[in-house]
Amino acid sequence: MADWTPADMPDLEGTTVVVTGANSGLGFEGTRAFARRGATVVMACRSVDRGEHAATEIRESAAADPDSDPDLDLDVRKCDLASLDSIRSFAEGLSADYDAVDVLCNNAGVMAIPRSETEDGFETQFGVNHLGHFALTGRLFDLLLTADGIDGKSAARSAASSRTGSGAARIVTQSSGAHEQGEMDFADLNWEESYGKWKAYGRSKLANLLFAYELQRRIDAADLGVRSVACHPGYADTDLQMRTARESGNPLMTVGMRLANAVFGQDAAVGVEPMLYAATADVDGGAYVEPGGFMNMRGHPTIGRSNDASYDRADARRLWEYSTEATGVTFPFGSEESLDP
Numbered sequence: 001m002a003d004w005t006p007a008d009m010p011d012l013e014g015t016t017v018v019v020t021g022a023n024s025g026l027g028f029e030g031t032r033a034f035a036r037r038g039a040t041v042v043m044a045c046r047s048v049d050r051g052e053h054a055a056t057e058i059r060e061s062a063a064a065d066p067d068s069d070p071d072l073d074l075d076v077r078k079c080d081l082a083s084l085d086s087i088r089s090f091a092e093g094l095s096a097d098y099d100a101v102d103v104l105c106n107n108a109g110v111m112a113i114p115r116s117e118t119e120d121g122f123e124t125q126f127g128v129n130h131l132g133h134f135a136l137t138g139r140l141f142d143l144l145l146t147a148d149g150i151d152g153k154s155a156a157r158s159a160a161s162s163r164t165g166s167g168a169a170r171i172v173t174q175s176s177g178a179h180e181q182g183e184m185d186f187a188d189l190n191w192e193e194s195y196g197k198w199k200a201y202g203r204s205k206l207a208n209l210l211f212a213y214e215l216q217r218r219i220d221a222a223d224l225g226v227r228s229v230a231c232h233p234g235y236a237d238t239d240l241q242m243r244t245a246r247e248s249g250n251p252l253m254t255v256g257m258r259l260a261n262a263v264f265g266q267d268a269a270v271g272v273e274p275m276l277y278a279a280t281a282d283v284d285g286g287a288y289v290e291p292g293g294f295m296n297m298r299g300h301p302t303i304g305r306s307n308d309a310s311y312d313r314a315d316a317r318r319l320w321e322y323s324t325e326a327t328g329v330t331f332p333f334g335s336e337e338s339l340d341p
């Protein structure tokens with residue numbers, strides 16, 4: 001739809017949406033939008049305290065808005081993407097308490113921070129932005145397979161069953177225009193030889209795309225109805241940039257970032273629109289949704305094309321193999337042999 005806005009989102013009553021990094025920025029606004037449409041939103045947060053605080057803010061804003069249902073269904077849970085143990089516990093908890101996940105939004109991220117490592121010894125930007133979401137998606141895949149998805153929910157309702165299991169779930173992976181600066185170096189994925197914080201961010205966002213497209217190819221090879229869609233928000237004024245500035249230890253950078261965000265950044269509520277579109281609009285699996293408008297700012301979400309490197313199938317396969325080995329997480333489908341060369 002050319003002029004899509006969040007008002008075009010369907011009724012999400014009866015669906016379950018998982019959002020990582022739900023306590024701030026794009027994840028916060030995405031949570032609010034999904035919940036106001038009636039979805040149960042599982043807020044997967046590194047800090048439960050910050051998640052609860054965000055949930056309270058979302059509930060209070062709904063209660064104060066006569067156009068919103070005041071009873072939003074928000075479920076805050078701990079999920080630290082820098083810990084494979086935390087991801088496993090989160091997924092086990094969800095499997096115990098939910099029978100399906102209709103949409104998984106792989107949204108959380110860190111940008112251009114000084115080199116550090118996750119609990120499992122991966123460089124943090126690669127570990128959180130890519131490997132954490134790879135592991136989370138694999139661990140939630142059975143729940144995604146049993147979902148009706150947004151399009152199937154009305155069918156399930158009219159069949160008076162709780163679930164049709166039509167396999168119509170979606171996985172939405174939040175990348176960035178910065179993927180264009182990313183280069184895969186399979187000899188040093190964890191930046192042990194040398195580290196460039198912006199280069200590492202670019203690579204992690206390229207990895208998001210290689211993963212999202214490879215996931216769709218494997219889903220297709222296994223003939224499953226699940227869709228994997230990538231998106232990016234353009235430039236949105238969030239804590240992402242401010243954290244980068246804070247962690248640089250340079251007060252001038254904090255002032256500069258604040259200014260740049262104020263002048264160029266769009267509201268997080270606008271920046272999240274490609275994610276909302278990817279999750280709910282009529283979009284093919286394997287698509288790349290970006291904000292329309294001049295320099296990807298303040299326009300209606302539209303289907304775009306990421307750079308050529310992101311469609312490199314050999315790199316995607318290599319990354320998948322590495323990610324499987326590094327995380328120990330396998331997906332319940334898709335042998336190597338089932339894929340076209």
Ligand SMILES: NC(=O)c1ccc[n+]([C@@H]2O[C@H](COP(=O)([O-])OP(=O)(O)OC[C@H]3O[C@@H](n4cnc5c(N)ncnc54)[C@H](O)[C@@H]3O)[C@@H](O)[C@H]2O)c1
Nearest residue numbers: 021024025026046080081082108109176235236238239240
């Ligand atoms: N804001 C922008 O201009 C912009 C541009 C391009 C891409 N993005 C992408 O959008 C996504 C959301 O970023 P944002 O702009 O809302 O920034 P943000 O800093 O407000 O949100 C990032 C979220 O990720 C969470 N997070 C960080 N490390 C985590 C971990 N170990 N485990 C679980 N959660 C963790 C944070 O707690 C936070 O809630 C990121 O993937 C980012 O790369 C943002």
